[in-house]
Amino acid sequence: MVVKILKISRGELIKRINSVLDKIKESNYDAIYLTNPTNIFYLTNISILSTERPFALIIPVDGSPIAFSPSVERNHLEYRNSIAGNIISEIYYYFDYPGEVHPLNKVVNIIKNSKIKSIATDNFMGANSIFGYSGPKLSDLLQKEGINVGNVGEIINEMRLIKSNEEIELIKESGKWAARSIKVAMDLIEENKWDWEISIQASIKVLHEMNKNFSPYLPLREPVGLVVGFRGQVGEFSSYPHALVSERPIRKGDVLGIGAGPEIGGYYSELERTLIFGKPNDKILNYFNKMLELRKEAFNMLRPYLSASAVDKAVMEKAKELKIDEFLRHHTGHGLGLEIHEPPFLDVGYNLELKPGMVVSIEPGIYNNYGGFRHSDTVLITKNGYELLTNFPDNEELIV
Known part of the structure; x- marks a missing residue:
């Protein structure tokens, strides 16, 4: 064969x-x-x-x-x-x-x-x-x-800062499967299920699809494993930006953090979404929407020949305007490619000029007693602005 x-x-x-x-x-x-x-x-x-x-x-x-x-x-x-x-x-x-x-x-x-x-x-x-x-x-x-x-x-x-056309195509392919992975996982969410249970079930289904599509799916840098996961970001644990495990199964009303970005040819995308399981209360919906406003500010700023720090500064100013700056825990984004975190960093202290061909995540997040609220997309800096390399809903469709 x-x-x-x-x-x-x-x-x-x-x-x-x-x-x-x-x-x-x-x-x-x-x-x-x-x-x-x-x-x-x-x-x-x-x-x-x-x-x-x-x-x-x-x-x-x-x-x-x-x-x-x-x-x-x-x-x-x-x-x-x-x-x-x-x-x-x-x-x-x-x-x-x-x-x-x-x-x-x-x-x-x-x-x-x-x-x-x-x-x-x-x-x-x-x-x-x-x-x-x-x-x-x-x-x-x-x-x-x-x-x-x-x-x-x-x-x-x-x-490595500037991605070639071949690299961009591999990251796009990863982004396509990341979106499929999150969709499959969302359809499996049920009350009293554990996050790892859904991750395993969704990953098995998506890996079968990838294996059929690629005949077979062969990552070059890591063993085949989970392609989608919550990483413990369930309910109160969603307020930990880098949670590892949840100590309980999923309940109605939980804020959930989910992410995917399978390796394709050695390269990765990053697609993350905040999900709400069941009807959210007003406080949860308020913080969810304010996270979307931070995200919109980041995208509005993103363009070539701008300092990476300027994007983060704008998001921080927007957070102050919305009176949620105390809930910030990290910068606006980071580079992607061969590693899931690599330069350039969209950080107030990182003054490198953004250039066409750079690939970054956009993921401003807020974290408080109501949960963690963060979407992440993989974005290519272009000559005229940017291009999304991941594509998934970011609004009320994420209430499951």
Whole structure:
């Protein structure tokens, strides 16, 4: 069976790699050494389960990408590389961590044998310090060998700020399925059901639909799991912007927070809605409508070449006008793409200029004793304004 996987094309990956190497050359480095899993994926379409075992991508200026990997990933990494169009030309394996010889000592030999004299890295340690990892500092080991080590800086992160057409299409596809997920979940809401119960039932239904549509659905960066959830935002727990669990089932009159944004080709959208289960009282409806006014203010402000901070400032001023500023708990929005939170941030202290191609969430929220009230949509900054990449009702249709 031929499996068609939605993903960034090999041609775009090569353009990204060449762009990074051009910038590295300008600083007189011979290669780049990366350990950040998201940035490695950005250049290769390859993701593995990060553990204590070091995993790195090395790209010489005058050569092809090299992976340094634990052997536990051998078959998986080769499979993923084939899906990506064999972007990585050479893979060096070590048996395990810490091993008789620490993996980073083996990395030093690879770099030396590649005739690299100067290298830029995103991590002077040479490996991600998670799950108990420790070891010698790669920069110290390399400098002992006469190899200069520098900081790669924000080269890749800056590239990721502006989304390509391919990236935008993947985020749009995620947004389409996010909307479907919330619709399915809303139809399953019943009194005395638990939020996790609805999440599981809705996710199973939507995943079956996605599997049929994509023949099959294959995420590139995470295991298949829940595609829609309440994250514990039920009733009084909806007033916690980042609740984890609810301690009770759903009751009539509850304010509910629900969200979705399944991974498509490594990319995410964010679609969140505040739902009201049963007829709301006047206080709940009042705060729901005031949240919509904050949201409208944010959209009215959103446009290219405006400081990101200006959007947040306008929302904060509107909240003061509505006498609800004491109920704010977070900024107006954040960037989206390979991560569900990434730059740019629509925050009063973040002065980066918004530009066409940037993707952000719009999600001003208010939280008080009556519940949490927050809608979130994924939005593309365009030359003339913005384009919604998620599409779902935001008004009284959300009273279920």
